[in-house]
Amino acid sequence: MNESQGRFTKRGVDYPIIDGMRTLPGRYYHSRDIYAEEVEKIFYKFWLFGLRAEQIPEIGDYQLVQIEDESIIVLRQKEDVFKAFFNVCRHRGTKLCTEPKGRFDQNLIQCPYHAWTYRLDGRLQSAPLMKEGHGFEKAKCSLHEAHVYNWDGFLFLNLDRNPEPFEVRMEALVNKFREWEMSKLRIAHHIRYELNCNWKLILQNYQECYHCPGVHPLLSQWTPVHSAQHDYSKGAVIGGFMDLTRERGSMTMDGSAAGPPVGCVGGEDLQRIYYYSVFPNLLLTPHPDFVMYHHIIPQGPGKIINDCYWLFHPDTIKDSKSQEGIRSAVEFWDLTNRQDWQVCEQMQQGTKSKRFTRGYYSGREDVLLTLDHEVLKALGHTIEDGDD
Ligand code: FES
Ligand SMILES: [Fe+2]
Known part of the structure; x- marks a missing residue:
């Protein structure tokens, strides 16, 4: 050279x-x-590796991924669908899960404080004793979602609201x-x-x-x-x-x-x-x-x-x-x-x-x-x- x-x-x-x-x-x-x-x-802001898909093998299984101050729940929602949510209740902000991994009973995520309950897709299913109207709408209280991309069994996460698409950012990796x-x-x-x-x-x-x-x-x-x-x-x-x-x-x-x-x-x-x-x-x-x-x-x-x-x-x-x-x-x-x-x-x-x-x-x-x-x-x- x-x-x-x-x-x-x-x-x-x-x-x-x-x-x-x-x-x-x-x-x-x-x-x-x-x-x-x-x-x-x-x-x-960037795509980060989080965990392997095999680490949450069944529907309803989850693992927490900690990225600095953010705790992220990564779960298997369907056979081939993975979701990532900020580990924060939409009611008053309580951390939902504290065990580093586990399975959601009946495929529901329940807050330990006042029992607001979410589905595996993040939608709020129930908020005990609360009526909609006066500013509260269940449809607006889904869990905050992060982005997930499954590359050959490696689950990548992105906490940004509008990330550069994984296929663009990781172009060299996608078919490698x-x-x-x-x-x-x-x-x-x-x-x-x-x-x-x-x-x-x-x-x-x-x-x-x-x-x-x-x-x-x-x-x-x-x-x-x-x-x-x-x-x-x-x-x-x-x-x-x-x-x-x-x-x-x-x-x-x-x-x-x-x-x-x-x-x-x-x-x-x-x-x-x-x-x-x-x-x-x-x-x-x-x-x-x-x-x-x-x-x-x-x-x-x-x-x-x-x-x-x-x-x-x-x-x-x-x-x-x-x-x-x-x-x-x-x-x-x-x-x-x-x-x-x-x-x-x-x-x-x-x-x-x-x-x-x-x-x-x-x-x-x-x-x-x-x-x-x-x-x-x-x-x-x-x-x-x-x-x-
Ligand atoms: S903070 Fe979660 S239900 Fe109240
Ligand atoms: Fe070395």
């Missing part, structure tokens, strides 16, 4: 050549004011990974990590492998750093892949496949591990034989919950011969994740120093600029030249 000023195109993607391009200023990882702006302009048939996969394992770092550091770390040789010796054996390529980089979706060195390999402790390929994955995809960031809170890692994803839940400027899940085909999950493969995939990624968390937490600490202003990206970290631009565009910020 020519690393002078300019741009280059790879697989139809236009990249700046950026050895020496500048990172975000340190305050973007620490400032309470910037974090509050991110909540308003990103987390309350069809071969994995992800809606048919099921959660085989879950680990919750609680980390002391800013949410953006996790996205940045995920999209560059400049750190891999030093931080991930085992990962670098199965997928050499020079094989890393980006194949999509626009707006909300940034992605790429790395090539597996071993025929029919995967990311496990011994580098062999954890199970048979999922869906109808074939051809060169049998030799690739994909890494897709779905801005701002989902990291998706399709392997030939399973899918790992990270659900990032910010808890303030310097804290996140990172829920990591491993999806396998249900037949593989049931097969006793596959248990060792699943365990090995989990062990490999748990080890690799912890290596990443260590450096992300150290970066959180270092960037707090008064002497740290802005860093310098290498050419191997080119797409991190795309991420930074996405954040700055959402916030309506520009970084001044002298801001270093």
Whole structure:
């Protein structure tokens, strides 16, 4: 790569050549004011991953999804219809549900305070002893609804009143990974990590492998750093892949496949591990034989919950011969994740120093600029030249 000023195109993607391009200023990882702006302009506005459809398997099942101060009830209304409602009673604003998940008895949502009762579509069914008229109309007291989109079993939520359509915002994702048939996969394992770092550091770390040789010796054996390529980089979706060195390999402790390929994955995809960031809170890692994803839940400027899940085909999950493969995939990624968390937490600490202003990206970290631009565009910020 020519690393002078300019741009280059790879697989139809236009990249700046950026050895020496500048990172975000340190305050973007620490400032309470910037974090509050991110909540308003990103987390309350953009499409966010919420949960998997399989986590609410039956009609009437629900889970709560907490997005900063907003508690959202996500429920299955019909076989293939999902609804999301603000967890707020229309009578006097009481929080309706406090259990993080469950099933609505008789498919009715009842407020614990004065027993106003809502249907699964959000309409108010009954308000005891209240008569319509004098300003009260049941039809105007449905639960406040949020938007839901089911992408291959991943339920995305949007709290904005008029969001950009999912198909527009996530254009690159809509028909990507069809071969994995992800809606048919099921959660085989879950680990919750609680980390002391800013949410953006996790996205940045995920999209560059400049750190891999030093931080991930085992990962670098199965997928050499020079094989890393980006194949999509626009707006909300940034992605790429790395090539597996071993025929029919995967990311496990011994580098062999954890199970048979999922869906109808074939051809060169049998030799690739994909890494897709779905801005701002989902990291998706399709392997030939399973899918790992990270659900990032910010808890303030310097804290996140990172829920990591491993999806396998249900037949593989049931097969006793596959248990060792699943365990090995989990062990490999748990080890690799912890290596990443260590450096992300150290970066959180270092960037707090008064002497740290802005860093310098290498050419191997080119797409991190795309991420930074996405954040700055959402916030309506520009970084001044002298801001270093
Ligand atoms: S606040 Fe819900 S019924 Fe009164
Ligand atoms: Fe890493």
